Amino acid sequence: MTQTAQLSPSSVFVVSGGAKGITAECTIRLAQQQPCKFILLGRSELLETEPDYAQNSDESALKKCIMENLLSQGEKPTPMNVQKIYNKITSSREIKKTLAAIEKTGAKAEYISVDVTDTPALQEKLATAVQHLGPITGIIHGAGNLADKLIEKKTEQDFEKVYTAKVQGLENLLNCVNPNQLQHLVLFSSVTGFYGNPGQSDYAIANEILNKSAHIFKQSYPSCHVVAINWGAWDSGMVTAELKKVFQERKIEIIPVAVGAQMLVKEMDNTNHATAQVVIGSPLVPQATELDSELRTYRVRRQMTLEANPFLHDHTIAGSPVLPATCAMTWMINTCEQLYPGYKLFHHQNFKILKGITFNESLAKEHILEIEEISKVSFENVEVKATILSKNPEGKIHYHFSAQLNLQQKIPIARPYESINLEEDNIITTTGKAFYQNGGATLFHGPAFQEVTKVLNISPEKITTECLWQEISDKQQGQFPVQWINPYTIDLSMHALWIWTQHFHQEACLPGRVEKYEQFVATPHNKPFYVSCEVKAKTATSVIADFIIHDRQGQIYSRMLGAHAIIWSMKLLRS
Known part of the structure; x- marks a missing residue:
């Protein structure tokens, strides 16, 4: 250097x-x-020397002297003239x-x-x-x-x-x-x-x-x-x-x-x-502005390429880079937060993965984000329906993701997680990068979405993981930057369920839909956070779980409730 x-x-x-x-x-x-x-x-x-009359430092006294001097010279002491001379002397x-x-x-x-x-x-x-x-x-x-x-x-x-x-x-x-x-x-x-x-x-x-x-x-x-x-x-x-x-x-x-x-x-x-x-200095948090009563619809077009989003190389399924559902969700969220300055996502519900976006020969030339206002109350909240879609060369519409978003001016404080358990049972002793090695024996994700540092405890009803996401560069994040919502830590949080299904059933799973997601505090990066994954139901084709993301004391950053995952072949994921 x-x-x-x-x-x-x-x-x-x-x-x-x-x-x-x-x-x-x-x-x-x-x-x-x-x-x-x-x-x-x-x-x-x-001024090399000040006027003889300018002997006062007090503002009102000095201005009075200026007025008297102007009058003595036959000039009119207008407020503008007085202020101009005053500014010249004090400067x-x-x-x-x-x-x-x-x-x-x-x-x-x-x-x-x-x-x-x-x-x-x-x-x-x-x-x-x-x-x-x-x-x-x-x-x-x-x-x-x-x-x-x-x-x-x-x-x-x-x-x-x-x-x-x-x-x-x-x-x-x-x-x-x-x-x-x-x-x-x-x-x-x-x-x-x-x-x-x-x-x-x-x-x-x-x-x-x-x-x-x-x-x-x-x-x-x-x-x-x-x-x-x-x-x-x-x-x-x-x-x-x-x-x-x-x-x-x-x-x-x-x-x-x-x-x-x-x-x-x-x-x-x-x-x-x-x-x-x-x-x-502090970030400039935008002030909430008054919202009109008319319900509007917006369409945002985006061209997405593999070159513009290097992180996609770390999210490859069946041999092709695939847009993480969490990134699709943050496109919706970030766009809404730009449309409504001063409002941040509090929760979204009924998030559906309708047809994933794969970066291969089937990738559309552009994708469209439609935002339809459902309701809005000035200085309180905004409710919208968001949909990501594309059209093929013949004009046929493909719907990829949809959700209903709720943005609030003031985010409520969550109660601490009462069922926190950070005791280590040593059932799974794999740590750090080992979860992601050997061709994805447990997890297929690359460095942008790592890492689960350890599994603290696991049972048929619950798994608790310690995680630490090392921040990647702005260039790597590409068109999906970390803002209020971090798509990379949300994806990382769901790895707990992958580990659970592999441990108990030798199966993998992919996200299908989320009933509700809530964000209370920004999830930290470059330092540990914890995921408590409570398994609610398991069938031959699906698994449902709640994810609570929190700190060591149980303060909740976010929670994903009713997350439905689809059971998937491990061989197909690694092929």
């Missing part, structure tokens, strides 16, 4: 938006960690305070009043600064604007204001430096670019371009320390008491200024990042 340069007294950083607010606080903390040289950029004017004070705090650390700081989107002015003024501070070795791009509105109300001017500060600002800064001399490129992006947020489509686009720019720059200049920090909400002046209340309701944690500034320092020290993008 290429080693990047560390901070030193000779480092010269240009910091856009760095003289005020959060970026200023981060710069001060960075100077405390390593005094070096900083060129701070901002649009505000730095200048904040800039001087930032410069003083940086220089107190032993670092050097210079402020340039310039708009980063003004290419000629930026080039000229930075060239002058470089003459007495030295070549620029680092960029911290913190400049940005907001114009929050729903997309149908945004103007071109709104978009340009937000977009250019981030995107053109970065382009201009990079054009002012020698990229081969650049040792650090730090971009202040946002979780809005990562998760999206209502009213911030332009801000999300601009920040996501910063994220992608970081990846591209790192590929071209591997010796440069590059990171796009996707910041969450900061506890600053922009986050009012009212906004804090909204964040609390949405369970969004706010980053304290001191903590966030220290996180920047940590990122500056972490020069051997495996990625050029990090997320710092």
